[in-house]
Amino acid sequence: MTPREIVALLDRVATIDGRIDRQLNDASSAERVVTRWTTALADVPATLPAGSWDVGRVVRNYYERRGGDNSAQYHPVEPYDILTAWARHRDALMQRHTDPTPAADPDDVPAFLTEMRTTRTAVATGRAAPIEYRALTSGPHPAIEARLRAIGSCIPSPARAELARYRPVRAVREAAVAAGQPDPLNVRCDWCQAPEGRPCRSRRVRPDGSVRSNARRATPHPSRVELATAQHGGEAAA
């Protein structure tokens, strides 16, 4: 706080507390009081943007809290009462600050650290607002939501085309849906007993009846496709 801000603050306190008023009206003590307060509160801001901190409010709270307690003898507000309140507020600010990654090159360690420390100091002295993580308040981004509505997936179409090579079962499924055909995986396969949503399997059996291999098939069994088509037709007709 600047000397001008201190004088304005003490002026307000004087309207509440007659003891401060007398100190300020006495020419011999007024200057000493202002100097003492200015020195003690040099690092404390008078107000912060967005009204999160207001030194005038701290003073008012100080007297309001004691106003209800008639029997207690209390001292006029002192700079340390404000320092205590400011320390609490600064701790709360630092709790919310998340140390965003500096813009400086991380390989330039001194510049990186200097920028991080400068940002922290700015928050701790009230010159900058703490940088917080942004909370999700209204679901996904509108662009993501539109994509989900249009193609049922948040993966962009070109990326899905690239991925098709690595997930042939899903690619066949999506191609069928995109072409307006039924999705065979929506029904159970009577041939290989694959349940709904699971791909068909090629089962190779030895002459004695034991299973030799049980590989996933990229394409469903024909009977499964027929069954899905029949059900699809039924749904479309209904």
Ligand SMILES: [Zn+2]
């Ligand atoms: Zn099958």
